[in-house]
Amino acid sequence: xxxFLAAYGDSLALWLPPLVRAARVTLIVAVLSIGVGAITGLxxxxxxxxxxxxxxxxxxxxxEVTRGTPALAQLYITYFxxxxxxxxxxxxxxxxxxLGLNAAAYMAEIYRAGIESVHAxxxxxxxxxxxxxxxxxxxxxxxxxxxxxxxPGANLGIAVLKDTSLASAIATPELMSRAYDLVGQTxxxxxxxxxxxxxxxxxxxxxxxxxxxxxxGVKRSDVLAAxxxxxxxxxxxxxxx
Amino acid sequence: xxxxxxxxxxxxCLGGVVAAQAQNPAIKTVKGGVLTVAIDNDMxxxxxxxxxxxxxxxxxxxxxxxxxxxxxxxxxxxxAAEIQAVxxxxxxxxxxxxxxxxxxxxxxxxxxxxxxxxxxxTQLKDSNIRSIEDLKGKTVGTIxxxxxxxxxxxxxxxxxxxxxxxxxxxxALQDLMAKRVDALLLGAPSSAWLATQxxxxxxxxxxxxxxxxxxxxxxxxxxxxxxxxxxxxxVQAMNAQIAAMRKDGTIEKIMAKYNMANPAFLMx
Numbered sequence: 001x002x003x004f005l006a007a008y009g010d011s012l013a014l015w016l017p018p019l020v021r022a023a024r025v026t027l028i029v030a031v032l033s034i035g036v037g038a039i040t041g042l043x044x045x046x047x048x049x050x051x052x053x054x055x056x057x058x059x060x061x062x063x064e065v066t067r068g069t070p071a072l073a074q075l076y077i078t079y080f081x082x083x084x085x086x087x088x089x090x091x092x093x094x095x096x097x098x099l100g101l102n103a104a105a106y107m108a109e110i111y112r113a114g115i116e117s118v119h120a121x122x123x124x125x126x127x128x129x130x131x132x133x134x135x136x137x138x139x140x141x142x143x144x145x146x147x148x149x150x151x152p153g154a155n156l157g158i159a160v161l162k163d164t165s166l167a168s169a170i171a172t173p174e175l176m177s178r179a180y181d182l183v184g185q186t187x188x189x190x191x192x193x194x195x196x197x198x199x200x201x202x203x204x205x206x207x208x209x210x211x212x213x214x215x216x217g218v219k220r221s222d223v224l225a226a227x228x229x230x231x232x233x234x235x236x237x238x239x240x241x
Numbered sequence: 242x243x244x245x246x247x248x249x250x251x252x253x254c255l256g257g258v259v260a261a262q263a264q265n266p267a268i269k270t271v272k273g274g275v276l277t278v279a280i281d282n283d284m285x286x287x288x289x290x291x292x293x294x295x296x297x298x299x300x301x302x303x304x305x306x307x308x309x310x311x312x313x314x315x316x317x318x319x320x321a322a323e324i325q326a327v328x329x330x331x332x333x334x335x336x337x338x339x340x341x342x343x344x345x346x347x348x349x350x351x352x353x354x355x356x357x358x359x360x361x362x363t364q365l366k367d368s369n370i371r372s373i374e375d376l377k378g379k380t381v382g383t384i385x386x387x388x389x390x391x392x393x394x395x396x397x398x399x400x401x402x403x404x405x406x407x408x409x410x411x412x413a414l415q416d417l418m419a420k421r422v423d424a425l426l427l428g429a430p431s432s433a434w435l436a437t438q439x440x441x442x443x444x445x446x447x448x449x450x451x452x453x454x455x456x457x458x459x460x461x462x463x464x465x466x467x468x469x470x471x472x473x474x475x476v477q478a479m480n481a482q483i484a485a486m487r488k489d490g491t492i493e494k495i496m497a498k499y500n501m502a503n504p505a506f507l508m509x
Contacts, residue, residue, distance in 0.1 A: 021401065080412075083419035090421070091405075168385075171405040171416065177385060180321040181406050184386010187348040189325040 007191055015182055015195065022178035023199050029095050029174060030161040030203075036100025037160065038153065041107025048112055059108070066105035072166050074098045079170040095167035095174075103160050110152045114145035147218045154211040158204050175199060267474040268309060270333050276311040278302055279323040279332035283410065285434035285499040286338040289315040297430065298336040300495045301355050302466060305482040319408065321386050324349065327467050333475060338428050340388040340462035350476040353483050354463030355492055356506045359429040359448055360389060365417065366443040370424045372450050373399075379423035380405060382413050389426065389458040396454045418442070433500045463508060 047059035066074070078098040082089060089097065118141045126136035168177030179196040183189045271277045280287040280294060287296040294303060294315045306313045316332050323335035327349055340358050341351055362370050362381075370376060377398045382405040383390060390406070393399055405422050407413040410431060416422045432446040451459045468475040486492045487508055496506055 018401070080415050080419070083415075083421070088419055088421060169408055169412065171382065171407045171412065173401065173406070177406060177408070180319075180408065181385040181390060183321045183324070185342075185344060185388070185391060187324045187328075187345045189321070189328070 004191070007188060008195075011186065011188075011191075012195075015186075015192065018178050018182070019175065019196065019199060022173055022175045023203065025092070025173050026161070026164050026175040027203060029092060029099065029164045029167060029172065030157075032096040033099035033103055033160050033164070034157045036096060037103025037107045037156070040101065040104035042111050044104060044108035045111035045115065048108065049115060063105045063108055066102055071099065071102045071163055072169060074102055075166055075170055091167070091170050091172040094170055095164065095172045099160060099163055099167070102163075103156060106156050107153065110149055110156065111145070113152075114147075114149035115141060117148045118144045150214045151211055151218060154207060154214060158207045158211070161204060161207065162200060268311075268478050269472050269474060270311065271330060272314070274310070274312060275314045276302070276306040276309070276334065277314050277316055277332045279316045279318060279326040279335035281320040281323060281337050282317055283320070283337050283431075284438075285430050285501065287315075287336055289317050294336075296337075297496055297499050297501060298338065298355070298464065298466075300498070301483075301486065301492060302334065302336050304486060304491060304495075305466075305479055308482045308485075309478050320384070321408075324467065327469060330469065333472075334466045334468050334479075336466050338430060339465055339467070341465045342388050342457075342462075345388075345467075348470070349467040350470055350473060351465040351467055352476050352479045354465060354508050355483055355487070356464050356496060356501075356508055358462045358464055359503075359505050360426055360458055360462075361429045361432045361446045361448050362424045363414075363417070363427050363432050363435070363444055363446055364424040365420070366445050368423060368445070371447050373452050373454065376403070376424070379403065380421075381424050381426055382407060382416060382422040383426045384408070384410060384413060387426075388462060389455060392455040392458050393426065414442075417444075429503070430499070430501055430506070433503075437500045 044059050044063065047055045048063070051059060075095065075098045079089065079091065079094040082094075122140055122144075123133075123136045126140040127133065131139065164172075164174050165176035167174050168180060171177070175196055179192050182192045186192065278294060280289060280299070282288045283296075285296050287294055287299040292315070293299075294313055299315075303313045316326060318326060320337065323332070323337070324345075326332040327335050338358065339345075341354065345351060364370050370379065373396055376396070380403045381393065381399060383393065385406045385408050390404075393404055394401055405413075405416065407416070410427065413422070413425050413427075414435075417425055426449065429446070429448065432444075435442070435444060436446070449455065449459055466479055468479070483492075493507055496502065
């Protein structure tokens with residue numbers, strides 16, 4: 001054990017700088033991929049819920065194909081396959097596009113579950129008050145769906161962050177790629193992989209903390225929603241006879 | 242009586258053959274009578290085919306194992322995982338164009354050199370990279386974990402910014418074809434193999450010239466095989482066989498089979 005730790009003492013200063021630079025690339029790819037997934041997932045969910053038959057089928061087809069094929073294959077197709085037809089993307093762009101569009105399929109299902117968790121009667125009630133369908137969605141459905149969407153959405157974010165390690169296959173200078181390289185140079189796999197695992201953990205823990213807070217927030221708001229009307233002295237008005 | 246004599250002689254001969262093929266008790270292996278070899282299917286160095294290992298390193302290690310009375314069993318994995326397989330006791334050795342470095346020798350036993358490695362710039366026919374000076378404003382690629390990466394990074398106009406690291410040669414070549422990378426620094430055996438396997442790719446190869454940034458790369462690295470630090474018997478036995486095979490021309494013959502007849506590779 002002493003010899004194992006001594007290797008860190010000797011070489012940590014050499015190993016850390018390239019790994020920290022690579023962790024920055026990992027974070028950039030992860031944040032942009034999560035952004036692409038979150039933005040693209042919503043219209044996909046809406047197409048699946050509210051689109052006409054053709055659009056519903058197209059959205060379902062996209063979601064099933066994306067979820068049913070490995071992200072690594074999608075990365076290869078985006079990076080090497082598109083180059084074959086003249087669309088030559090750099091490795092970071094290809095990684096963001098492939099991982100983002102992969103996340104979009106999962107996000108679409110999370111959005112759909114969130115939207116469907118809001119009772120249809122609320123939308124109808126909003127429209128009976130004169131709101132347009134878009135306004136009812138924007139002001140009534142979405143704020144409530146958001147509470148349901150956020151915790152699993154943040155969990156997906158953590159998964160995407162870890163999936164960025166797949167981008168090493170297309171020469172993206174992210175954390176896992178640099179770890180493989182350092183292992184090849186130093187032949188100290190356990191030292192390097194433990195260090196890298198710790199770095200991923202350090203990036204994921206804040207996200208996990210956010211997930212926990214969101215989940216607590218959702219629970220609290222549910223409890224409040226059940227109590228607030230009485231606590232505020234709300235009484236159903238009985239129409240005068 | 243005569244028949245009995247012939248029978249005894251036959252049994253003695255058979256016993257001699259069995260004894261000659263039996264594993265030397267000084268050599269410890271993961272599985273009795275078997276040399277488990279971690280490889281990453283990278284031709285012309287090694288490739289698993291029908292339970293055997295072909296390729297230059299594959300045939301050399303098979304010949305060594307045979308002399309030591311061992312049967313070879315390949316364990317296919319990624320290059321970066323090979324050494325872990327040896328360190329964790331899953332494989333006895335790893336091969337596939339592995340060069341000696343002092344850093345690597347701290348973690349495993351490394352054998353004597355089997356043959357020299359020469360590094361070359363692999364590039365498209367219309368490219369004209371002849372020296373590291375020609376890399377200015379260009380992007381160069383190689384494979385994760387290759388021994389010359391630390392030196393490549395020290396070249397001011399390469400650094401980390403203009404260096405792309407791939408996990409396989411196939412991925413690197415695809416990028417070269419797509420012109421996302423200007424040249425690949427690969428071992429000359431890989432180039433020689435590509436030239437014979439894919440002449441239609443129109444690649445050209447330029448041996449790396451001596452330069453101030455890459456002294457270790459150009460001073461002739463050599464190919465070695467590994468074994469666990471606590472198994473010195475195996476590396477000593479491998480060294481004896483490598484010396485004999487270098488001397489009797491066995492390694493030269495194997496290399497010629499894989500288009501590596503260049504005397505620059507040979508260790509005498």
